[in-house]
Structures are given as structure tokens and as C-alpha cells.
Amino acid sequence: MREFMHYITNAFYGATGWSEDNSYKDLNATSRELIDFPLPRGLRLTLSSLATPHFGTSYQLGSVGVVDGSISYLYSTVPLAAVPAQSDEIPLAALLRSYRRLQELGSRERQWFWSTGEPTVPVPPRTPDNDKSSLLYGRLYLPQSLLEGLVVKRFSSELQVQVSAVSEQSLRNGGTVLGLVQYDKGKYGIEGLASTDGGLLGVRGLYNFGGDAKRNSKSSQKSEAQIAAEKEGIYGRFSAGGELYYGTLNKSGGMSLGMRFATLPTHRGTPLTATVTVNPLMGNINTSYAVMARDYCSLATRMEFNVYSYESDWAVGMELWSDRRPAGFLLGADPTLQLEIESQPVTKIEPRPEPPRPKERSFQAKMEWRLDEPEPEPQPAAESIKSVEGSMAENKKEEYLGVLKARLDQNLRVGLLWEGRAKSLIFSLGMGVDLHRLDEPFRSLGLEVQYSS
Numbered sequence: 001m002r003e004f005m006h007y008i009t010n011a012f013y014g015a016t017g018w019s020e021d022n023s024y025k026d027l028n029a030t031s032r033e034l035i036d037f038p039l040p041r042g043l044r045l046t047l048s049s050l051a052t053p054h055f056g057t058s059y060q061l062g063s064v065g066v067v068d069g070s071i072s073y074l075y076s077t078v079p080l081a082a083v084p085a086q087s088d089e090i091p092l093a094a095l096l097r098s099y100r101r102l103q104e105l106g107s108r109e110r111q112w113f114w115s116t117g118e119p120t121v122p123v124p125p126r127t128p129d130n131d132k133s134s135l136l137y138g139r140l141y142l143p144q145s146l147l148e149g150l151v152v153k154r155f156s157s158e159l160q161v162q163v164s165a166v167s168e169q170s171l172r173n174g175g176t177v178l179g180l181v182q183y184d185k186g187k188y189g190i191e192g193l194a195s196t197d198g199g200l201l202g203v204r205g206l207y208n209f210g211g212d213a214k215r216n217s218k219s220s221q222k223s224e225a226q227i228a229a230e231k232e233g234i235y236g237r238f239s240a241g242g243e244l245y246y247g248t249l250n251k252s253g254g255m256s257l258g259m260r261f262a263t264l265p266t267h268r269g270t271p272l273t274a275t276v277t278v279n280p281l282m283g284n285i286n287t288s289y290a291v292m293a294r295d296y297c298s299l300a301t302r303m304e305f306n307v308y309s310y311e312s313d314w315a316v317g318m319e320l321w322s323d324r325r326p327a328g329f330l331l332g333a334d335p336t337l338q339l340e341i342e343s344q345p346v347t348k349i350e351p352r353p354e355p356p357r358p359k360e361r362s363f364q365a366k367m368e369w370r371l372d373e374p375e376p377e378p379q380p381a382a383e384s385i386k387s388v389e390g391s392m393a394e395n396k397k398e399e400y401l402g403v404l405k406a407r408l409d410q411n412l413r414v415g416l417l418w419e420g421r422a423k424s425l426i427f428s429l430g431m432g433v434d435l436h437r438l439d440e441p442f443r444s445l446g447l448e449v450q451y452s453s
Contacts, residue, residue, distance in 0.1 A: 002095055004048035004452050005072050005137065008056050011083040012076050016133050016154060021102050022189030023182070024204040024241040027258045030273045031288035033098035034300035035317035035407050039415055039430040040446030048452040050085035054078075064446075072139040087452040088424040095426070096403050096419050098319050099290060099298040101271055102237060102262050105186050105212045132156070144168065158184055172197070187213055193245070202245030211237035211264055236263040236272075254281055283308040296321040296400070315409040321400040412436050413443070426450045 013020065020026050042064035050056045058072040084090050135152040146168040153161045160182045167175035176197040183190045190205040239260045246253035258277035263269070271292040278285050283306050290300035297320050304313040402420025417430035427450075432443040 004046065004058050004450060005056065005074055005139075007090070007095055008050065008074055008076075008080065008083070008085075009135070009137070011080050012078060012133075012135050012152070015076075015078045015080060015083075017157065018154070018160060019103060019184065022184050022186070022206050022208070022239075023191065024189075024206045024243055024258065025191075027206070027239070027241065027260050027277065028275050028286070028288055030098070030100045030262075030290045031275065031300045031302050031317070033100065034290055034298060034319060034405075035302055035315050037098065037317075037405050037407070037415070037417060039417060039432050039444055040428050040448040041444050042446050044446070044448040046448070046450040048450065050080065050083070050452070053081035056085075068142060068144070070139055070141045072137070074138075075136040076133070077135075078133045085452055086424070087426050087450060088421070090426070090452070092400055092403070092419075092421060092426075098317075098405070099271070099292045100273075101265055101292075104264060104266070105208065105237075160184070198250050199248035200245055201248060202243060204241065204243030206239050206241035208237055208239050211235060213237055234263065234269065234272075235267040236261055254279070256280075282306070313410055315407060317407040318405065320404045320406075322402055322404065323400050324402075424451060 020029075042062060044060065044062035046058060046060045048056065048058040054076050056074040056076075058074075059069070060072075061067070061069040133154045135150070137150040139148050140146070141148075146166070148166045149164065151163045155161065162180040162182065163177065164180075165175060165177045173196065176195060178195045178197075179193065181192045188205065188207045191203065193202045193204075194200065239262075240258070242255065242257040244253070244255045256277055256279045258275065260273065260275040262273040263271050273290045274288070276285070276287045285305045285307065286302070287304075288300065288302040290298065292298045298318065300317045302315050302317075306312070402418060405415075405417040405419070407415045412435035414433040414435060415430065416433070417428065419426075419428045421427070428448040429446075431445045433441045434443050435441065
């Protein structure tokens with residue numbers, strides 16, 4: 001389950017109009033979310049709060065053999081008052097949905113909560129001051145006294161700098177620092193990175209073409225009819241990029257190349273994402289394919305192959321959203337509704353009543369050669385108004401109550417995860433199963449509960 005601080009960090013990016021679609025490191029984000037979702041271990045409780053529009057806190061307590069926990073603080077120069085922060089108001093799709101849909105190029109208004117192509121919560125208004133915003137985040141892990149921090153600074157609408165650090169005595173040199181300089185031009189994005197771990201230096205970038213990228217560059221040469229004809233087919237965007245890095249201390253380097261095709265929100269067919277990445281030095285080829293078969297069902301598959309050793313790996317993942325509680329989802333129907341249907345007595349079919357006869361004109365109307373005045377329509381009672389308002393509020397309620405996530409790899413290891421909401425608590429219940437060891441199939445079992453205010 002994504003933590004509250006991750007949710008608030010995405011809200012910061014949404015308020016400042018920063019998109020992560022042009023980052024090469026997130027090229028395989030969709031398949032990774034659908035297949036490599038983390039499973040909870042043991043019992044873990046998280047209490048979070050957005051105390052002010054600028055300041056958030058989170059406290060976590062867990063028990064996996066030993067009792068551990070963490071304390072987190074977050075500060076944003078951009079007010080996040082428009083973001084739902086209470087756990088009973090946070091849209092589950094914004095927090096739990098794994099399939100990631102791209103946004104249109106040129107739209108600096110970041111729409112970061114996608115379900116069916118529209119944001120499920122209002123995006124905070126963006127102002128010119130947000131282009132020079134900052135985010136500070138710190139987290140202390142106990143009892144190992146491990147400290148991590150993150151600083152995000154925007155210098156313009158296209159330039160952003162991130163500095164993350166980890167401090168712990170068991171690490172080499174007592175910790176490590178990683179710096180990122182990100183430049184997002186819309187049609188392409190470039191990142192430069194430097195790390196104290198091995199003296200790593202690198203650069204990576206992503207270039208977009210086709211789809212809306214082609215339309216934006218040649219908008220004057222295409223008519224609206226041609227654009228509409230393109231959207232009738234598989235309307236999407238191609239992205240190609242690579243990365244190159246070198247360790248100055250260990251005198252070793254590496255590189256990789258990748259390509260992605262993803263449909264855009266205006267695509268009228270089934271949303272899909274396909275990626276391929278190649279590491280020429282190591283001989284690794286990675287391909288993935290993800291599709292949102294329905295609004296409530298997403299599927300993903302991944303295949304890895306090494307041309308030197310001929311080793312291959314594969315994995316599949318799925319998420320299935322449900323508007324029922326876990327019991328009703330497993331039984332295939334709502335058990336309370338089934339009991340109500342069974343308890344209803346069998347009634348006979350009564351004959352259809354005759355339609356009412358037209359009312360005869362009054363004597364006064366006949367004498368004056370006219371029709372009777374129409375009767376005033378009855379005004380709805382207060383109870384009726386309340387019922388209509390209640391039905392409207394019911395329609396505004398969240399569409400889904402939970403999601404089932406599952407994965408399977410070539411070693412017959414299965415991961416199952418149910419995430420949903422119970423009253424004001426957001427919970428995550430998961431387990432790992434190894435089908436190769438049927439004598440002891442359960443590898444992990446855990447429950448994670450989050451509450452935020």
C-alpha cells in the first residue's frame with residue numbers, strides 16, 4: 001500500500017504541475033506497480049495527519065519479530081488544502097490504483113489521479129509561485145536510528161532539483177547522498193545524477209514522438225477531422241530514451257536503452273502500455289505489457305531474457321476492483337442482499353388495474369362553455385426532498401470499496417493482496433504463497449492499517 005507521505009508527495013507534484021511521465025526511471029512504472037507490489041509482513045499501524053495545508057506528519061509502528069517504527073515529517077511551501085487528507089475521504093483509486101495513464105503533453109496542470117481518464121479528486125490550483133516551490137521530507141527509523149531525508153526545489157516550471165540522503169552507521173562512509181537535476185521540456189526530459197556511493201555520475205533522458213507530440217509540433221498542418229480520425233485508431237505516444245552512468249571509484253560503468261508506447265486519455269479504446277528495455281553490456285532484454293481491460297480490471301505481464309546465459313524470467317500481475325465487501329466479492333454476490341431476497345414471501349401476480357377514467361367537467365364549466373382549471377401539482381413533501389437528496393448523495397459515493405491484487409512468477413510464487421477501507425481505516429491484507437513447497441506454502445502474512453486526519 002502506498003503510504004500517506006507518498007500520497008502527499010504526489011499532491012505536491014500535482015499542485016506544482018510537475019509530471020513524472022518524462023522520467024526514464026519511470027518507463028516501466030505501470031508494469032512494476034501491477035507485478036512488484038509490496039506485501040505487508042506482520043502487523044503495521046500508521047497514523048498520519050495533514051495538520052496544516054503546509055505541514056504533514058506520520059507515525060508508524062510495526063511488529064515483525066521485533067517492534068520497530070518510524071517518525072516522518074513533511075513540509076511544502078505550496079498549500080495543499082484542496083487535497084483530501086482524511087482517510088475516510090481519500091479516493092481509493094488515487095491511493096491504490098496501479099495502472100498509470102499518461103497525461104497530454106503541454107498540459108502543465110498535473111492530473112495525477114487517473115481512473116477512467118478523469119481526475120477523481122480536484123487538482124489544487126496552480127499559480128506562478130508554485131514554479132519556485134520547495135518540499136522538505138524527513139524520516140527516522142527506530143530502533144536502528146536510520147535517518148533519511150528528501151529536498152525538492154523548483155527553480156522554474158521546467159527545472160527541478162532533488163537531493164536525497166540516508167544516514168546510518170552500518171553503511172559505507174556512514175551514509176550516502178544522491179542528487180538529481182531534472183529538466184522537463186514536455187516533448188523531452190533530461191536528468192543528471194550524482195551519488196557519493198561509488199562516486200556515481202550519470203545522465204538519462206526520454207524523448208516523445210507520435211500521438212500528441214506529433215500533433216503539437218505540426219498542429220497547423222492537420223485539421224480537426226484528421227485529428228479525430230487518428231483517435232479512432234490506437235491513439236498513443238511513443239517514448240524512447242536511455243541512461244549512461246559511470247562509477248569514478250570502482251572504474252565501472254553501464255548503460256541501457258528503452259522504448260514505451262502508451263495510449264493517451266483521449267484514446268477511445270482499451271488503455272494499454274508496452275515497454276522494452278535493453279542493457280547491451282549485461283545482455284538483458286526486458287519486455288512488459290499492461291492493459292486496463294475494464295475500469296475495474298487491469299492486467300500486466302513481464303518477460304526477461306539474457307542473451308549470454310539464456311536465462312529467462314516471467315511474471316504476471318492483476319488488479320481487480322470491487323464495489324463489494326471482501327465476503328461479497330469472494331461469494332460473487334452481496335450476502336445481505338441474498339438473505340433479503342430469500343426472506344421475501346412468494347406473492348401472486350395481481351391483475352393489472354384499469355386506467356383511471358377522465359374526470360367529467362363541472363357544472364359551472366359547462367355553463368360557461370370552458371374547461372376546468374388544471375389541478376395544482378402536489379408539492380413534494382419534506383421527506384421526499386430528503387430522499388431525493390439522499391439518492392444524489394448516494395450516487396456521489398465512491399464507486400469501489402476495495403481491490404484485489406495478485407501476481408505469479410516462473411517459480412510458482414504467488415502474491416495476494418486485498419486493499420480497501422473499513423469505516424475510517426484503510427487496510428491492506430496480504431500473503432505470499434510458494435506452490436513449490438506445498439508442505440509449508442505460506443511464506444509471509446501481514447496486515448497494514450492506516451488512519452489519517
